Amino acid sequence: MSEYFTCAEVAKQYKVKTITVWDWIRKKKMPAIKIGKEYRIRPEDIQAFEKKRETT
Structure with missing residues (x-):
């Protein structure tokens, strides 16, 4: 199983707020898996x- 990142980890990587990552997921700009009440993002989706x- 591959490693999954939390929204907070992705937000830190891109220097944005966690709510921005949630917005990307909600708008289908970034795929995510919902586990319980949290989203997880696969490295290949990033x-x-x-x-x-x-x-270009």
């Missing part, structure tokens, strides 16, 4: 999120 936002 990579896909970044790839979609690359500028």
